[in-house]
Amino acid sequence: MRCRAPAWLRRLCGQLLSERLMRPSGVQAVVRGILEGAGAGAAGGSDAEAAAADWKKCDLIAKILASCPQQSLSPEDYYRDICPQILDLFHFQDKLTARQFQRVATSTFITMSRECPQLAFKYLLQPMLAPLYRCLNTAEIPESDMVPGIILVSEEELTRCIEDVFKVYVVGNEPVTVLMESLFPVLGVLFSLYCFTKQSVSHIRSLCQEILLWILGKLERKKAIASLKGFAGLDKTASSLHSLCQFRAATQGGIMVTIKEANCDEDEDEALYQKVSSEQCQVEHLGDLLSHCQECGLAGDFFIFCLKELTHLAVEDEAELKTKPFSSKSLLESEEHQALVEGQQQKLLVLQLLAVLCERMSEQIFTNITQVVDFVAATLQRACASLAHQTESTVESQxxxxxxxLVAVMLGGAVQLKSSDFAVLKQLLPLLEKVSKVYPDPVIQELAIDLRITISTHGAFSTEAVSVAAQSTLNKKDPEGKREEQPQTSHESYSSESHRKQQQGHEKSKQTGLKSSAPLIPQEVSEPRATTNQKSGSVTTDQLQEVLLSAYDPQIPTRAAALRTLSCWIERRETKALEMQEKLLKIFLENLEHEDTFVYLSAIQ
Structure with missing residues (x-):
């Protein structure tokens, strides 16, 4: 059993350690001393690999380095002296020594960022990210550096910066607030660098990709979408590479940042071509990047954002482009013309984005029910907007x-839906109602009505149209044909089947969270064609009374379903239904005056 050292000895050791830490190269000396004293052997020795793999030792050293000793005048003075030495720990050439020191440096970065975020940002993060900040479009480039062709960020600086960022963010894998906030402004520059590395072989391409994927996965979803908007060029206010800066291949195989050469007037066409080509490549590289973000759902969310953005652009009133010469325009007209041109560019860019995403993404782009519902909602909104502007097309109809x-497939049992999923699906009800009222295609109108009924009843009632739509989407044979091959031929077999379906309906109601006291619509009504060969007289008095009560239910979907059930029974000339023709006629006439489309159309049918 190891005894704890006496207090005086611990104080003395701490004092000596702090004194050594405050001397020149004190950080390196302390790190070496602790690692060797902990049984790791000489730094870079045979046991160095094991010591580097021991994160507990690294965390212990990080806490020592992050704690301001009493000998220091203030925490800021301590950080000012110590942080450059911590940054140097990343840059040792010996592999084993570098592995040890890099892990210590990464842990120290994270510890300091947690304990003193402001000082860590000022003395650790800013110096590390300085080469990227220097290239920002918001940065003020000194006049002395405005000479075309001058190197703004050298190859060595940029390579070291990217490698250090990778070690701190990706290897450290701790989304500390100050770490995220310091990297967020330079994501545009980092993405531009990533796009440049895709043009040829580069050893920092994978590092750039891993950094971007890490930060996009850790950011809040709204911020991640905002970053992607900036990458795609949809947000002109987002931070990006300075307009005077450009990436160029360096002599040692790396990349450097230089000031652009001035373009001559006769090269305007070439400059425009280069600009368009660059933007197109950026969109394609963004698609490649998002192909790695499907599992986390970011790719699906951005795809839905693009759909909504396209709908938003489609509903905006488009002014006619004026062809007057520029000299005859007033300043206001010129600004309006410029805004119109930018709007057209925005539309083309969104269309290009959607085309690339459709090409690069797999069928698993949507990872949850919410994304599927958002996709359907965006499609319904666009359909309604197109009808309002009389621009509906065959493609949009399809x-x-x-x-x-897709909704029919989910409701048809392809996905095990929970009550929370139905809460999400109910967001579609207003849009489905609008489609059922304004869309010219009667098939889509009826499907919208039936989907609304099925969603409102949590799947307790489902029409044949929903089943057919689901089967058509899945590219399967309509199960109705299979039913017709084996029609029921006896009253007993039908009664048995009817009882089984009712039992399934009760069980399904329990699974979907419906109240047991809610009126249950017989399941055979959802398959009217399949039961046309049944003999009359199969409907019992209890079933008829139950449906009659449902016809006065305040819940719209339940009432509409009951009316359709009664209509189906009359068409089949059910004995019990025919005995109450006058009462049923009165019910239908009363519901013809109902304000809701569900009830009104059900009464007509």
Missing amino acids: TLSMSMG
Whole structure:
């Protein structure tokens, strides 16, 4: 059993350690001393690999380095002296020594960022990120550096910066607030660098990609989407590479940042071509980057954002482009013309983004029910907007059918839906109602009505149209044909099947969280064609009374479903229903005056 050292000895050791730490190269000396004294052997020795793998020792050293000793005048003075030495720990050439020191430096970065975020930002993060901050579009470049062709960031500086950022952020893997906030402004520069590395072989390409993927995965989703907007060029206010700066291949195989050469007037066409090509490449590289973000859901969210952005741009009123010469325009007209041109560019960019995403993403781009619902909602909104502007097309009609088919597939049992999922699906109810009222295609109108009923009843009632839409979306044969191959031929078999379906309906109601006291619509009504060969007289008095009560239910979907059930029974000339023709006629006439489309159309049918 190891005895604890006496207090006086601990104080003396701490004092000596602090004194050594405050001397020149004190950080390196303390790190070496602790690692060797902890049984790791000489730094870089045979046991150095084991010591480097021991994060507990690294965390212990980081806490020592992050604690301001009593000998220091103030924490700021201590950080000012100590932080440059911590940055130097990243740059040892010996592999084993570098591995030890880099882990200590990474732990120290994280510890200091937690305990003293302001000082860590000023003396650690800013110096490390300085080469990237120097290239920002908001940076003020000194006049002495404005000479075309001058090197603003050298190859060695940029390479060291990217490697250090990778070690702190990706290897450290701690999303401390100050770390995230310090890197966020330079993401545009980092993405531009990533795009440049894709043009040829570069040893920092993978580092740039890993850094971008890490930060996008750790950011709040709104901030991540905002960053992607900036990458794509949709947000002109986002931080990006300075307009006077450009990346160039360096002599040692790396990359450097230089000031652009001035373009001559006769090279305007070439400059425009280069600009368009660069923007197109950026969009394609963004698609490549997002292809790695599908599992976390970021790719799906950005795809939905692009759809919503396209809808937003489509509903904006477009002014006609004027062809008057520039000299005859007033300043206000010129500004309006410029805004119109930028709007057209924005639309083209969104369309290009969607095309690239559709090409690069897999069918697993949506990872949860919420994303599927958001996608369907965006499609429904666009369909309604197109109708309002009388721009509805065949492609949009097919897209609308496909998106509604996705909902039908989910409701048809392809996905095990919970009560929380139905809460998300209910966001579609207002849009489905609008589509059922304004869309010209009667098939889509009916499907919108049926989907609304199924969602409102949590799947307790589902029409045949929903089943057909689901099967069509899945590219499967309509199960109705299979039913017709084996029609029921006896009253007993039908009664048994009816009882089984009712039991399934009760069980399904329990699973979806419906109240047991809610009126249950017989399941055979959802398959009217499948039961046309049934003999009349199969409906019992209890079933009829139950549906009659449902016809006066205050819940719109339940009432509409009951009316359709009664209509189906009359068409089949059910004995019990025919005996109450006058009462049923009165019910239908009363509901013809109902203000809700569900009830009104159900009464007509």
